[in-house]
Amino acid sequence: MSLALARKYRPNLFEDLIGQDSISQTLSLALDTKRLSHAYLFSGLRGSGKTSTARIFAKALLCEKGETSRPCNTCIHCTMANENRHLDIVEMDAASTRGIDDIKELIEHTKYQPSSGRYKIFIIDEVHMLTNQAFNALLKTLEEPPSFVKFILATTDPLKLPPTILSRTQHFRFKKIPEDTVKKHLMHILDTENIDYEQEAVQIIARSGAGSLRDSLTLLDQAIVYSKNFVDLPTVTQMLGIIEPSLLKELIEAIVQKDQPKIFDFLTLASEYEAEMILDELTLYLKALLFEQNNTLITPLIIERFFRVIADSKELLKLGSNSDFVLALTIFKMVESMEIKEIDAMIKTLEKELHSHLEKSSDQPNPTPTTKISQQDIPPTKTPVQEAPASTKDNRFNKLIQKIYDRDDTLGECFERTIRFDKFENGSLYWISTAQDKDKDLLRTHYGIIRLFVQEIYGADTKIVNTQSEEKRQVTSPQETSPTQITPNNQESDEPMSDKQTPQPIKPENHPFVQEAISLFEPKKVRIIEKKIPSS
Ligand SMILES: [Zn+2]
Numbered sequence: 001m002s003l004a005l006a007r008k009y010r011p012n013l014f015e016d017l018i019g020q021d022s023i024s025q026t027l028s029l030a031l032d033t034k035r036l037s038h039a040y041l042f043s044g045l046r047g048s049g050k051t052s053t054a055r056i057f058a059k060a061l062l063c064e065k066g067e068t069s070r071p072c073n074t075c076i077h078c079t080m081a082n083e084n085r086h087l088d089i090v091e092m093d094a095a096s097t098r099g100i101d102d103i104k105e106l107i108e109h110t111k112y113q114p115s116s117g118r119y120k121i122f123i124i125d126e127v128h129m130l131t132n133q134a135f136n137a138l139l140k141t142l143e144e145p146p147s148f149v150k151f152i153l154a155t156t157d158p159l160k161l162p163p164t165i166l167s168r169t170q171h172f173r174f175k176k177i178p179e180d181t182v183k184k185h186l187m188h189i190l191d192t193e194n195i196d197y198e199q200e201a202v203q204i205i206a207r208s209g210a211g212s213l214r215d216s217l218t219l220l221d222q223a224i225v226y227s228k229n230f231v232d233l234p235t236v237t238q239m240l241g242i243i244e245p246s247l248l249k250e251l252i253e254a255i256v257q258k259d260q261p262k263i264f265d266f267l268t269l270a271s272e273y274e275a276e277m278i279l280d281e282l283t284l285y286l287k288a289l290l291f292e293q294n295n296t297l298i299t300p301l302i303i304e305r306f307f308r309v310i311a312d313s314k315e316l317l318k319l320g321s322n323s324d325f326v327l328a329l330t331i332f333k334m335v336e337s338m339e340i341k342e343i344d345a346m347i348k349t350l351e352k353e354l355h356s357h358l359e360k361s362s363d364q365p366n367p368t369p370t371t372k373i374s375q376q377d378i379p380p381t382k383t384p385v386q387e388a389p390a391s392t393k394d395n396r397f398n399k400l401i402q403k404i405y406d407r408d409d410t411l412g413e414c415f416e417r418t419i420r421f422d423k424f425e426n427g428s429l430y431w432i433s434t435a436q437d438k439d440k441d442l443l444r445t446h447y448g449i450i451r452l453f454v455q456e457i458y459g460a461d462t463k464i465v466n467t468q469s470e471e472k473r474q475v476t477s478p479q480e481t482s483p484t485q486i487t488p489n490n491q492e493s494d495e496p497m498s499d500k501q502t503p504q505p506i507k508p509e510n511h512p513f514v515q516e517a518i519s520l521f522e523p524k525k526v527r528i529i530e531k532k533i534p535s536s
Contacts, residue, residue, distance in 0.1 A: 004217070004218070004221055005189060005217045005218075005220055005221050006213075006214050006217040006218060006221075009189055009217065010052060011049075011052050011056065012056070012073055012082065013056065013070060013071070013073070014027065014028050014053075014056055014060075014069055014070075017049050017052065017053060017056070018049065018177055018181055018182070018185050018213050019048070019049070019175065019177030019178060019181045019182070019213070020048070020049050020053065020174055020175065020177075023053065023172050023174065024053075026172070027053070027057055027060075027069070027172075028069030029069070031057075031060050031061070031067045031068055031069045032067075032068065032069050034067055036061075036067065036150070037169075037170040038145050038149065038150060038151065039142055039145070039150070039151040039152075039153065039168055039169040039170065040054075040057070040150075040151065040152045040153065040169060040170050040171075040172065041127075041153045041154075041155070041158065041161075041165075041166065041169035041170065041171045041172065042054060042152065042153070042154045042155075042172050042174060043154070043155050043156070043157075043158035043171065043172070043173055043174065044156070044173055044174025044175065044176075045156065045174065045176050045210075045211055045212055046156050046212055046214065046215070047209070047211075047212025047213050047214030047215045047216075048174040048175065048176060048177055048211065048212060048213065049174060049177070049213060050154040050174055051123075051125060051154060053172075053174075054123045054152040054154060055081065055089075055123070056071070057152060058081060058086075058089045058121040058123065058150075058152065059071045059077070059078055059081035059082070059086075059089075061117075061118070061119050061121060061150060062077040062078075062081060062086065062088060062089070062117040062118065062119060062121070063075055063077055063078050064076070064077055064078075067118075076116075077116070077117055086117065087114075087115040087116065088114040088115055088116065088117035088119065088120050088121060089121045089123065090106070090109060090120070090121065090122045090123070091123045091125065092106060092122065092123065092124045092125070093124075093125045093126060094124055094125060094126045094127050094128070094129040094130045094134075095125070095126040095129045098129045098130050098131055098134060099131055099133075099134060100131060100133040100134050100137055102134065103130065103134040103137045103138050104137060106122065106124075106138075107137065107138070107141050109122075110122070110141055110145060110146060110149045111146070113148065114148055118148070119148050119149070119150050120148055120149050120150070121149075121150045121151075121152065122149065122150070122151050122152070123152045123154070124151070124152070124153050124154070125154045126154070126155060126156070127153040127154060127155045127161065127165075128155045128156075128157045128158070128160035128161050132162075135162055135164075135165060138165075139164055139165070139168070142165065142168045142169070143168055151169070153165070153169060158171070158173075175211075176210070176211030176212075177211050177212070177213050178211075179203075179206045179207050179211075180206075182206040182209055182211075182213055182216045183199075183202055183203055183206040185213065185216075186202050186205060186206055186216060186217070186220050187199070187202055189217075189220070190202070190220075190231065193224075195224060195229050195230075195231065196229065196230045196231070197230070197231035197232070198231065198232045198233050200233050200245065201223070201231050201232050201233045201235070201236040201237075202220075202231065204233070204236050204237065204240065204242060205219045205220055205223060205231075205236060205240075207284070208240050208242070219239075219240070222239060223235060223236050223239055226238075226239050233245075241273065241274070241277065242273075242277060242281060243270070243273055243277070243278055243281050245281075245285060247266065247269070248281060248282055248285040249285070250262065250266070251263070251266045251282075251331070252285070252286075252289070252297060252298065253297065254266065255331065255334050255335050255338065256297060256298060256338060258335055258338070263331055263332075263335070266331070267324075267327065267328055267331065270324075270327055271324055274323070275317060275323035275324065275326055275327040276314070276317055276323070278327060279310050279313055279314055279317070279327070279330065282306075282310060283307065283310055286303050286306055286307065286310075289303060290303050302337065302338065305334075305337040306334050306337065309330055309333045309334050309337060310330060312333075313326050313327075313329065313330040313333075316329070346517075346520075347517065350513045350514070350516070350517055353513050354508065354511055354513050354514065357511065357513075358508070394421070394424060396424070396457045396458060397421040399457055400453055400454060400457050401415060401416050403453045403456075403457070404416075404449075404450060404453060407449060407453075408446070410442070411442060411443075411446050411450075414435070414439050414442050414443065415443065415450070417439070418433055418434045418435035418436075418439045418443070419431050419432070419433050419434075419435070419443075420432045420433075420434070420469070422465075422467065424458065427459065427461055427462055427463060428462065428463045428464070428465050429454055429458055429462055429463070429464050429465065430465045430467065431464070431465070431466060431467070432466075432467045432468075432469040433466050433467065433468055433469060434468075434469045451464060509526060514526075
């Protein structure tokens, strides 16, 4: 390629400017309505289009068609401007000519009429580089220039400019050009040039340009030469010293699978690269993964943990720590942060184990493992509450109901409706209550008499074991189905409808699984919530 892409594809019109739409529009409007300022300041990242915009603007001011947002590009002024040889456009680079004498010369220049155009335009690039003396000399001219003089100042660092300069110019801030906009533009150029490419490779070039179109184009030039007219991923990553995305994918997979040999392979390979670059690339890869729709590899929670690990590592690098060490540390910390996920799973297992243990200890017919699983899988609210099998009902309970009815119809009705016989075992009468609110209050109020009746019928030492049924959640309000409201047996000790708890061979808080969980997490507070299993 004889011409560098940046020069070949230099924009000729405002509409050709990439990624600076609002600036193009404002300047176009100013030209078309002839509301022109005498001094402009363009600030922004290098390669974001400041100089190109300044040149188009200068040409638009001089075009034979008059000040216009669409210079004709054919008249003598446009032609000369495009060839950078218009006598009335004076470009000065303050990075090299920054002294008082240079500015004095420029000021002298402003005193003479334009040679052929309607304006004399001074473009001062990197204006923040001027010396203080030079600034002071420029200030007066900038404030009251001859009517035919226009200044366009450009800078990457407007904060270094004296406030007096800022206040005398119309300031345009050039944005960093979005990566996707750059990518599209690069692909357009490659298509025009008939050069094959891989989109991913172009994406990396656009990203490496970091918002500067000029830098992106320079990289593209280089990539075309390197890759011998096929801009592919391996060439581009090699050229830029960037690690290939596929390797990062493999690394993340290895971390997820805790594949140590693969992780060590990666670390060996990674020693050829800058650790900071790998961390940056890894961040970008994770970011992409976060937005990937079909990502089943890692959850956003894990991605967030990885981000934190990487952020910590970057701090270590800033402190000048050994980069290979930091990278290895990062990766092992990422592996470890996956463990946290396993702890989540472990808690679930613990819960299940504890759950089935309590189930067994309540002396119910031991369900087979398959039924156990099915019970756990069914949400409690949907579990049908079955009537106790007829064989377990006893006449004594019917007698009890009758006795309560005899005493008080309302109480009898309430008792019959909300209390269900479960079993009578070892001198204890087990029943299941679905009583709520008013019913509960009523039963509580008359608990003494009910208890008396029970002892009359079942024997003097009979104890009452009351179980709150899942059914009550079904019968009453569906809002009560949230797991936080499921109260375990052992927290109902204030329940007067019960004499003693379901026999527990071991207290939940003393259960080995709970103990293990406590030692793992060292909690300040432990709250054990049992999942209720409906009696069957
Ligand atoms: Zn023209």
